Every structure is written in C-alpha cells, then in structure tokens.
Amino acid sequence: MDEHEPNPELNAMEVTRRAVIETGTTALLLTTLPRGALAAGAVDDDGLPEHLALTGSKKGCDHGQCGACTVLIEGRRINSCLTLAVMHDGESVTTIEGLAEGDNLHPLQTAFVEHDGFQCGYCTSGQICSAAGMLAENRQGMPSYVTEDLTQPAAELTDAEIRERMSGNICRCAAYPNIVAAIKQAAGLPT
Numbered sequence: 001m002d003e004h005e006p007n008p009e010l011n012a013m014e015v016t017r018r019a020v021i022e023t024g025t026t027a028l029l030l031t032t033l034p035r036g037a038l039a040a041g042a043v044d045d046d047g048l049p050e051h052l053a054l055t056g057s058k059k060g061c062d063h064g065q066c067g068a069c070t071v072l073i074e075g076r077r078i079n080s081c082l083t084l085a086v087m088h089d090g091e092s093v094t095t096i097e098g099l100a101e102g103d104n105l106h107p108l109q110t111a112f113v114e115h116d117g118f119q120c121g122y123c124t125s126g127q128i129c130s131a132a133g134m135l136a137e138n139r140q141g142m143p144s145y146v147t148e149d150l151t152q153p154a155a156e157l158t159d160a161e162i163r164e165r166m167s168g169n170i171c172r173c174a175a176y177p178n179i180v181a182a183i184k185q186a187a188g189l190p191t
C-alpha cells in the first residue's frame with residue numbers, strides 16, 4: 001500500500017477507539033480488532049501500540065522476564081509479549097489506559113503518584129496492571145510462594161507477600177519500597 005493512502009485497518013481502529021473513549025474504558029473484545037492486527041498478534045507488545053495506538057504497555061525484555069508489558073486479559077495479568085491475539089479470541093483486554101474511569105484515576109494510579117512509585121516510569125504501566133491483577137488474585141484466595149497460613153481465605157498482604165507477588169515486575173530505577181507502599185494504600189492497608 002502507498003504510505004499516503006488511507007489505511008482501512010486504521011480507519012476501522014478509529015471507530016473502535018471512539019467507542020473506547022465514549023465508554024471510558026479500553027477493554028476491547030478481540031473479535032472487534034482489524035484482521036491485520038489479529039494476524040500480527042495484537043495483544044503482544046508490538047500490536048498494542050502499532051495497531052491500537054495504546055502506547056502505555058511497554059516492551060522491555062520481550063522474553064517474559066521484566067513485566068513491563070503486563071496487561072489484564074479477562075481481569076488476569078499476563079505478559080503480553082508472550083501471548084498472541086488468536087489465543088484470546090473474544091476475551092477482553094485491559095491496558096493501563098483502561099484502568100481510570102474518565103478523569104478519575106484508578107486507586108492504584110493515585111497511590112503510585114502519591115507515593116512516588118516510579119522514577120523513569122518505563123515499568124509503571126506494567127507495575128500498575130500487575131498490581132491490579134495481583135490484588136484480585138489475593139481477594140480470590142490465591143496463595144503465593146511465601147504465604148504461610150493456607151487456611152485463611154486471603155493471605156495477609158505483608159510487604160513480603162506483595163514483593164513476592166510482584167516479583168515478575170522489574171523496576172530498573174529500584175522504586176520498590178514506594179511501589180509496595182502504593183499497593184498497600186490501594187489495598188486499604190497502612191503504609
């Protein structure tokens with residue numbers, strides 16, 4: 001295609017993005033994505049910014065080791081660099097752009113700002129999406145490697161619990177103490 005010709009896939013994407021703005025969420029049904037985006041693997045960390053103009057998710061290692069690309073699929077966190085759109089046909093994908101409700105930031109976003117949970121910010125989208133998924137996992141009673149009392153309906157979110165559950169998200173700026181504090185605040189715990 002001539003680079004100056006309108007790209008029908010991007011036009012189709014404009015419709016989807018407008019709907020996204022109107023509903024105040026970037027949760028997308030993968031069946032609505034352009035075919036080209038699906039073929040390229042729209043959930044991965046190339047497809048999200050290049051086909052959907054969702055630039056919040058970042059590519060760090062591209063090998064499932066840093067967590068910078070974390071998004072929520074059906075509410076569960078996943079490294080988007082390790083998955084393809086065709087593996088999630090019909091499922092909802094929430095990126096960092098979809099966590100806020102209009103002008104109201106998600107409690108995790110507010111807490112990260114208040115606790116300086118970032119420096120360069122490169123890892124932050126992944127950290128916040130991962131924290132959202134992690135808190136949901138904890139509410140559902142999923143234990144971690146360091147959970148001591150498996151009889152409790154949900155593990156107490158100690159610093160050790162949070163650090164273990166967030167260990168898949170690397171911060172090269174080492175903002176870890178502030179990230180833990182932000183997550184505790186969002187969880188309604190003393191910081």
Ligand code: FES
Binds near residue numbers: 069
């Ligand atoms: S870019 Fe996906 S885990 Fe690092």
Ligand code: FES
Binds near residue numbers: 123124172173174175
């Ligand atoms: S804030 Fe810079 S990598 Fe985490």
